Amino acid sequence: GPAMKDRSLAALAAVGLSALAAALVLAGLRRRWRRRLRAAIDVGSGSTKLVVAEVDLVEGRVVKEVFVQERPVSFSLDSKRTADGALSAHVQAEGLRVLRHYLQVCKGLGVRSCAAIATEVxxxxxxxxxxxxxxxxxxGLVVRLVSQExxxxxxxxxxxxxxxxAQDRAQLCVWDSGGGSFQVTSPDPVSPGEDFCLRGYLGxxxxxxxxGIAIKDIQGKSPGEKASPNPLPRDQVEMLVVRLKEDLAPVPEWLAHASAITAIGGPNSMFKLCVSIxxxxxxxxxxxQASLDATQGKEDEELQEWCKNEFPDPPSLVVVKLALLRAVMEHCGMSQVCYQEACGSCLGMLVHPSFRTVEVASVSV
Incomplete structure (x- = not known):
């Protein structure tokens, strides 16, 4: 009768709801399995960076950044102050202090593994x-020394x-510049596949x-005796730019014809400095050039206004950053650069296939 029919419908509805609830639980479990909290540490020549983020292991994308920090540790400049380019005990101790802090942050956030790289210097x-x-x-942290490539x-x-x-990525040209080197990279259009080969212009x-070049080669002083190249008057800036161009390789055709350049870097990058000024x-x-005009010839104290983020580089680096920026742009014929804030190469590490499968050297924290 009608009562039996109603009970049957109710039972079917209950089964349907149970199946739906089970499907939702399963979907949630799959999302939790796919997503992991990962940390990446970039021990650069000029600063040490940490990003902790939730990563989708299947899609290889960062879902959410949980912690981002960059702290200056000028290994590169320090090495220029010693006769053989060795790192001093002082800068090593400072680097260890920052890394110890970062590992404590990771532990506090519940990160189970992190990967770390070291670069040029x-x-x-x-x-x-x-x-x-x-x-x-x-x-107990394994830091992988990576090549410039x-x-x-x-x-x-x-x-x-x-x-x-994917189409926009295929047209992308990325410029990354740190304390010891720079890289400009773009996909090679002749390489098939989604994970395309790259062509690079490295310096x-x-x-x-x-x-170090400004102090030693332009001013004739010793970086060990003179802590800052400032003031750098206009004539010395011009000599510095010419000197830097001498160290740059010939420009490849693909870069000479690049329509747009995306520059990545943190709050202390030369790109962010130019945007700020x-x-x-x-x-x-x-x-x-207008940014150089506003800063060249000034003492460190006068340049302090451009060093006001949470963990700033010293004002001694303001003018040399802009000189390097100008030298590379002029040499490569870059008409325009678009700045994208990024914490070193940490995001690249987090989405790299080998890191997602924990093949990159890692450590429990």
Whole structure:
């Protein structure tokens, strides 16, 4: 009768609801399995960076950034102050202090694994590899020393992490510049597949390196005796730009014809500095020169206004950053650069396939 029919319908509805609830629970479990809290540490030549983020392991994308920080540790400039380019005990102690703090942050956030890389200065300093061994001995953190080509790859992946369209990624040209080197990378259009090959324009010039060149080659002083190149008057800036261009390789055709450049970097990057002074983003070569005009010839105290973020670089690096920016833009014929804020190559590490499968050297924290 009608009562039996109603009971049957109710039973079917209950089964349907139970199935729906089970499906929702299963979907939630799958999301939890796919998503992991990961940490990436970039021990750069000029600063040490940490990003903790929730990562979708299947899609290879950052779902949510939980913690982001960059702290200046000028390994590169420090190495220029010693006769053989070795890292001093002081800068090593400072680097260890920052890393110890970062590992405490990771532990507090419940991060189970993190990956760490080291870049240019540790490839060149005679005690660079020994310092990385010391990090493992004292902190238990494995820091992988990467090549400049790997730096370029991670920098490109960092820039690409901000772009959702595969077509836009194929047109992307990313410029990453740190304390000891820079890389400009773009996909090679002749390489098939989604995870395309990259072509790169690499240089061993960074903020700390350029500061050393300014003091030693332009001013004729010793970086060990003169802490700051400032004041750098206009004539010395012009000589510095010419000197930097001498160290730059010929410009490849693909870069000479690049329509747009995306520059990635943190609050202390030369790109962010130019955006702050010129109040332009994207910015042109004329904007870089206007920023130089506003800063060259000034003492450190006068340049302090451009060093006001939470963990700022010293004002001694303001003018040399802009000189390097101008030198590379002029040499490569870059008409316009668009700045995208990023914390080193940390995002590139988080979305890299080998890191998502925990094949990159990692450590429990």
């Amino acid at each position: 540790f490839r060149k300093a005679p005690n660079g590899r020994a310092y990385l061994d010391r990090i493992f001995d004292e902190l 790997s730096e370029a790859d991670l920098g490109f992946r960092t820039g690409a992490a901000f772009i959702s369209s 061993s010039l960074g903020t700390g390196v350029v500061a 010129s109040r332009k983003n994207p910015f042109s070569l004329a904007d870089v």
